[in-house]
Amino acid sequence: MDHGVSVNRHVASCCGAQVMDDYSSKSFRLLAMAVGVIPNAAGLDFAVMTQHQVEACAVHMQLLSLVVLTNNVRSDSKDTITHLQDG
Numbered sequence: 001m002d003h004g005v006s007v008n009r010h011v012a013s014c015c016g017a018q019v020m021d022d023y024s025s026k027s028f029r030l031l032a033m034a035v036g037v038i039p040n041a042a043g044l045d046f047a048v049m050t051q052h053q054v055e056a057c058a059v060h061m062q063l064l065s066l067v068v069l070t071n072n073v074r075s076d077s078k079d080t081i082t083h084l085q086d087g
Contacts, residue, residue: 020066029069036061 023030036058038044046054 023068027070029071031065031067031069032063033065034061034063
């Protein structure tokens with residue numbers, strides 16, 4: 001299930017994809033920190049690689065931390081959004 005939160009599946013498997021999907025489906029923001037090994041790193045040009053490409057090269061990922069953040073909607077947000085939509 002995609003909730004607009006990009007989560008490295010290596011990290012998700014460490015702490016349970018279900019737990020991460022549960023938080024993200026409830027509009028929580030997740031910040032995960034993991035460490036892993038990138039074999040043959042000397043042969044890679046990290047400067048031109050995307051984050052996804054680098055993460056795909058990593059093996060033996062270990063979750064170090066998972067922080068769950070929330071951003072509660074302010075009471076005046078509905079009025080502000082309506083005002084902006086009305087132009």
